[in-house]
Amino acid sequence: AAAASSVILPTRAAPVGSVLLNFNESPYGPAPAAQAAARAIIAESGRYLFPLAGELRNLFAEQEGISTDRVRLYPGSSEPLNRAAVVWTSATAGLVVADPTFEALGDLAAARVATVAKVPLRADGAHDVHAMVDAARRVDAGLMYLCNPNNPTGSITPAADVAWLLANKPAQTRLLVDEAYLQFSAQPSVIAQVMQRDDVIVLRTFSKLYGMAGLRLGVAAAHPDRLRELASLGDNPLPVTALAAGLASLREPGLVAQRREQNTRVRQATVEWLQTRGFRCLPSEANCFMVDVQRDGAGFTKAMAERGVVIGRSWPIWPTIVRVSVGTEAEMEAFRTAFAAVTGTRR
Ligand code: PLP
Structure with missing residues (x-):
């Protein structure tokens, strides 16, 4: 029975219910x-x-x-x-x-x-x-x-x-x-x-x-x-x-402008929250940004995932800097909560 049920399990690597900020996907899906x-x-x-x-x-x-x-x-x-x-x-x-x-x-x-x-x-x-x-x-x-x-x-x-x-x-x-x-x-x-x-x-x-x-x-x-x-x-x-x-x-007029604006607003608010708390972010105009978490990026990513927020990884050239995809406002709220807990920063 266990084998049969595993066939229909979702193939996502993260536990169901996790906030997924790891692949630069759209949190809104197709229009x-x-x-x-x-x-x-x-x-x-x-x-x-x-x-x-x-x-x-x-x-x-x-x-x-x-x-x-x-x-x-x-x-x-x-x-x-x-x-x-x-x-x-x-x-x-x-x-x-x-x-x-x-x-x-x-x-x-x-x-x-x-x-x-x-x-x-x-x-x-x-x-x-x-x-x-x-x-x-x-x-x-x-x-x-x-x-x-x-x-x-x-x-x-x-x-x-x-x-x-x-x-x-x-x-x-x-x-x-x-x-x-x-x-x-x-x-x-x-x-x-x-x-x-x-x-x-x-x-x-x-x-x-x-x-x-x-x-x-x-x-x-x-x-x-x-x-x-x-x-x-x-x-x-x-x-x-x-x-x-x-x-x-x-054929959808306004879709690009609306989603660009939405993404920019949520990204800027998140980056501002991080910078205010002393975490340097690199300049971004996309649906992801990089933040220096001032510790081993791989360990940090793991600790975030354990709190239900799956973020991207670090690159060998910058081991303490991790990539975060921009989600919805609610998802970034969950990100801030997990980030504060992992780093011991004020919420
Ligand atoms: N190019 C860049 C820069 C990407 O970040 C990605 C996916 O993350 C791709 C290409 C490939 O995406 P897809 O095959 O879904 O178009």
């Missing part, structure tokens, strides 16, 4: 219209419904002001990220990433024996584009990764730095800009560059602001030659529920 669209299309999901993907691609391209041949949909942005590592890095073509940053691309490139150059972020949290260009020359980089806003910091690399990078990077080094968290920030997108150049790949995801992490939808935008290279690893039709919810999200 109501997106949920309704996903529910409604399940009856038709015996079909691939290929035209739906075209409809979404066209709407995305129109809203971003780029041509439809520069847009390709994937089930999340992890997939094109993985493909980029496979297609553009190798034993003879290195990768340049920031440190810390989202590790998926670097881990896969390293596993495929590419040389991965990790360039520490600047003190203000921006990518150090000058050092990244030097590193690109050093490792004969086939690919450079710029996550803006960055994960785990939520920090911004200013448009002027990105422009300098584009003007000064080696010609054979492609630039992959991961804009997973862009909608939470005031940062301009670099997506228009895909109309001008053939060496820039921009990734977007519906997992974060649109709250569709479990539904799986992402976009790669690039010159058609680059999209063909990514697609050379094979095709995989998209879940129709994700397409329907994605279309409904793009």
